[in-house]
Amino acid sequence: MDSNFLKIQPRHLLLGFISLCLIQSLVFAYTPLDRIVAIVNEDVIMESELNNQLRISISQLRQEGRQEPTSSVFKRQVLNNLILTRIQLQLAARMGIKVTEDNLNRTISNIAAESRVSMEQFKEILKNDGYNYMQFRENIRNEIILTQLRKRQIENRINITEKEIDNFLSNQNSEDLFESEIRLSHILISLPNSATDEEISQTKKMALKVRDELLAGGDFSKIAATVSDGGNAKSGGDLGWRKEKDIPTIFTEYIPNMKLGDISELIQSPSGFHIIKIAELKDMEKNIVEQTRARHILVKTNQYTTDDYAREKLRQLKIRIINGDDFGLLAKGNSDDSMSAINGGELGWRTKGELVIEFQNTLDNLTINEISEPFKTQFGWHIAQVLERRDHDNSENLKRAKVRNVIGDRKLNEALQNWNTQLLDEAYVEYRLDDV
Known part of the structure; x- marks a missing residue:
């Protein structure tokens, strides 16, 4: 099956965005008493920005019930984080990494949806918490840029082998991972x-x-x-x-x-x-999931194939199937999903939530052997048929996926530390605060 039909997993952006954007708050409240606390290549960090971030960070520590570090040590840590973030944003700009307004708007809408509030309610919450919405947008824009930068520079280069997973699972110390x-x-x-x-x-x-x-x-x-x-x-x-x-x-x-x-x-x-x-x-001992075996026919839209044409083509194909034509043969001859078309449109066993939401919702509403009406996803127009459903013990796959994440996180953290050190070594940084 074409991997495009698998659900595009949101990177821990949605749940992590709010705290992350606070950590790299870029609020420049310049006043006559403001001064430069650090020079970072051709850019500067102002004392007002540092103080603003200190207030936010201290507030977060208190909310989490954690002890505040020594003032001078903490101030240095916060300033170093701001410096590193600035260096990374400068690198992203040189590499031409940008965020479109559509992407930014979609991300912010997703954050509001995760909080189960409307955009207007979300803006009001930000206002009540003392955050300017336009500043918030820029923080989110910067976090998306940093995520794309890290993915391009680090994450895409990390490889995890099945042998590494096997070795991890054979280690007795891995058992506490599955509590x-x-x-x-x-x-x-x-x-x-x-x-x-x-x-x-x-x-x-x-x-x-x-x-x-x-x-x-x-x-x-x-x-x-x-x-x-x-x-x-x-x-x-x-x-x-x-x-x-x-x-x-x-x-x-x-x-x-x-x-x-x-x-x-x-x-x-x-x-x-x-x-x-x-x-x-x-419960990590047994993980029972609902799976569906289905097949589909895809018609992609483009400058020559309109939505109306694609929908009508699929409607006619459905009529032919109902009248006795073979779904699999029609998929082979008509589906634009080349990977599944050679298998008669078969997608194999799919765990609930693995497919994009429009596709999953359509399957959920079908009975066995029922053929859907034409429906649209981000990939084009489809008709789908559910062949079987089952409850499946997915414990082993879940274990291996969890181990893969653990190994990946370790490699990522190590690579990020090395990368951050390299960025700092190659940058011009001048501290202008005596007490840091």
């Missing part, structure tokens, strides 16, 4: 620093009101995106998949008494009142 995991959603109603008893009481009332709304059936992701002060608020409060040992300690005593979908009681910490929900559970 059961839990996915938590989180809301934080934060307390001000040195909160008074009255402020604690009022904040608790607010948190109880939020919890009551959740218990009444409110959408956790939407509520988190609207009211949570946590660093993951804009991703709907999603804390991601975690093993038991990686769960924040303030939550560990509550989780054993919770079931899938449960909303916790209020959990108080120095940073505020927390509410958690068990969003998903993953």
Whole structure:
């Protein structure tokens, strides 16, 4: 099958974008008191930019309940991150890496959709959090550019062999990789620093009101995106998949008494009142997935083949199949998916979610042997037929995929460190702050 029909997996951009764009915030609030803190090749970093990033980073640490590093050390780390980001953006510009407005708009729309809010609501959330929307757009643009740069310079050169996966699996120390995991959603109603008893009481009332709304059936992701002060608020409060040992300690005593979908009681910490929900559970011992075996015929559109022509051609092919013509033979003679056409349009067994969403939704609504109406995806127009469905134990494939990711992450981190060191060595950097 043509790999184009596999779902294009979003790179951890959507859930990671908000925190990443904060880390490389490029807000130049120049004032008469502003000064240069670093020269980076032909560019400069201003003190206002450094101070802005320091405030953001400290706020994130507090929300995550982590201890703040020594002031001078932390300031140096933040400045070094800004310098490295600037060097990478300069390299991307020299390489001609750009982001189209359509791509940028689509990415921001996806971020809002992940938070389950409309674009207008998303803009309002940004405004309430003190972020200018146009600055946010530029941060996202820069993050897309950096992602493309790293992919071109690093990720595309990383290779993982089946032998490496086999060796990893044969290592007894790999067993903890396959422990059961839990996915938590989180809301934080934060307390001000040195909160008074009255402020604690009022904040608790607010948190109880939020919890009551959740218990009444409110959408956790939407509520988190609207009211949570946590660093993951804009991703709907999603804390991601975690093993038991990686769960924040303030939550560990509550989780054993919770079931899938449960909303916790209020959990108080120095940073505020927390509410958690068990969003998903993953048992690594057995992973049963729904699979569908299907076939299709594709007609691609271009300057000569219009949507109307493609749709009508497929409608006529469907009529011929219903009247007795062989689907496989018609696929071989008419489908523009050359990889599947030679197999009569067969796509093989596909796990739910593996195909692009329009294709998957169409298959989900078909009964066995039913032929769809013509439908459109990003690849063109299709008709599809479901041949079989089954529940499949995908544990082994899941294990190998997880190991592949672990090995890939290790290689990527090592390659990134070497690359960053090389970039810094080749750049002209001059520090202008005495205390860093």
